[in-house]
Amino acid sequence: WGVAVVNIPLNNYYTEYEVKVQAINNVGKGPESEIAVIHSAEDMPQVAPQKPIALAYNSTCFNVTWQPIDMSRENIRGKLIGHRLKYWKTTHQEEDSVYYLSRTTRNWALIVGLQPDTYYFVKVMAYNAAGEGPESERFEERTYRKAPQKPPSSVHVYGINPSTVRVVWRYVSPSQDEEPVEGYKVRIWESDQNMITANNTIVPIGQKLESYINNLTPGKSYNMRVLAYSNGGDGRMSSPTLHFQMGKTTRNGADTRHGHNINTALILSTLLLISTFLYTSH
Numbered sequence: 001w002g003v004a005v006v007n008i009p010l011n012n013y014y015t016e017y018e019v020k021v022q023a024i025n026n027v028g029k030g031p032e033s034e035i036a037v038i039h040s041a042e043d044m045p046q047v048a049p050q051k052p053i054a055l056a057y058n059s060t061c062f063n064v065t066w067q068p069i070d071m072s073r074e075n076i077r078g079k080l081i082g083h084r085l086k087y088w089k090t091t092h093q094e095e096d097s098v099y100y101l102s103r104t105t106r107n108w109a110l111i112v113g114l115q116p117d118t119y120y121f122v123k124v125m126a127y128n129a130a131g132e133g134p135e136s137e138r139f140e141e142r143t144y145r146k147a148p149q150k151p152p153s154s155v156h157v158y159g160i161n162p163s164t165v166r167v168v169w170r171y172v173s174p175s176q177d178e179e180p181v182e183g184y185k186v187r188i189w190e191s192d193q194n195m196i197t198a199n200n201t202i203v204p205i206g207q208k209l210e211s212y213i214n215n216l217t218p219g220k221s222y223n224m225r226v227l228a229y230s231n232g233g234d235g236r237m238s239s240p241t242l243h244f245q246m247g248k249t250t251r252n253g254a255d256t257r258h259g260h261n262i263n264t265a266l267i268l269s270t271l272l273l274i275s276t277f278l279y280t281s282h
Contacts, residue, residue, distance in 0.1 A: 013043035014078045042078025045069075045133030049083065049107075049124040054141040058233035059116035059179070062087075062141060065108040066124050078128035080105050087111055090119040090140060101127075116232065117145045117177065146178045148228040148235025155226050155238045162218035162247045168210045172228040172235065179230035186211045191221040191243060221245045 008015070017038050023030035049066040057063045064085060071080065082104050088097040102109035114120065120143070124136045152169040160166055167186050174181055183205045189198035201211050216222065222244055225237040 008040055012040055014073065015040045042128050042130040044131045045076050045078070045080070045126040045128055047075040047126065048134040049126060049136045052122060052124045052136045052139045054111075054120070054122045054139050056141060056144045056231070057110065058231065059144045059146050060112060060114045060233070062111040062114065062120070062122065062143070063108065064111060064122055064124065064139075066136065068107045069126055076126070076128060078130055080126060081128050082126075083109060084125045084127050084132050085109055085111060086123040086125070086135065087114075087120050089115075090121055094121070114143050116143055118143050144179050144230075144232040147230055147232035148172050148174055148178055148181055150174075150228075151236040151238045152184065152226045152228060153238070155224075155242060157224060157242055157244050159247060160212065163216045164212060164214050165216065165244070165246075166210060166212050167224065167226065169226050169238065171209060174230070179232035181205055181228045181235075182230045183207075183228070184209070184211075185227050185229055185234070186213065186224065187227065187237065188213055188216075188222050188224045191223050195223070216246050218246050219248045 002021075004021075017040065019036045019038055021033040047069055049069055052064060052066040054062045054064045066083075069075065069080070083102045085100045085102060086097045087100070088094055100109065100111055111122070119140060121138045121140055123138050125132045125134065127133065150172050152172055154168075154170045156168050158166045158168075169184070172181055172184075184203045186201040186203065187195070187198045188201070189195055201213055203209070203211050224242045224244065225239070227237040228235040
């Protein structure tokens, strides 16, 4: 491959050029190649993101936003790749900073892996293929205290009818280094599925510590866990996982009585069918 270097004015950063190549020897010039469109090298961005704001997302995460950057050629001096976020504890030196690269042009990013109940400084920079631009002003914010560290206890499930269950549990009392409990989540998913498919039923704090889960499939087996949540995030889930199976709808449409365990209701339905079969056989 042949290589040629052509000097261009400094102000012609990231400029589009049309290029042709032509061979020359002692006899003369050869035919020209087809036109190729290229860009000159990029220069580093000359603008800093304005008005950065970091808001605590939970006990270990910030949601950082800033005003969208003016995408003019003079400011970006190339193609914006993303933003570089710089953060460090306020009790440490800026030289101890950690960096996070957000490879997107959107004007927000999440910083994760922070320490609970800790103050941080945050700065933002734009970057392209040439490097990063100037830093924004710094912003100070504190992460929330820890999420609930204790799981709900005495979790029980009771059958109401073939598609509804009632779930009860005991209150979670947070410690001094935890955020106040905002409510509870009852997490239910089909037993042959992964927990990522679970549906959460929210029970805000102040309500009775119970939840009625409707629209379940008769005859299906389910898993269930309960957790408390707060501004610090989701707490620890109840353990072990509760496994239960919904009762099947009988011909006469009879439902299980309030407060009966689902598996017990299913057994009683089965015994009823067996008794009916024996009676008709005689």
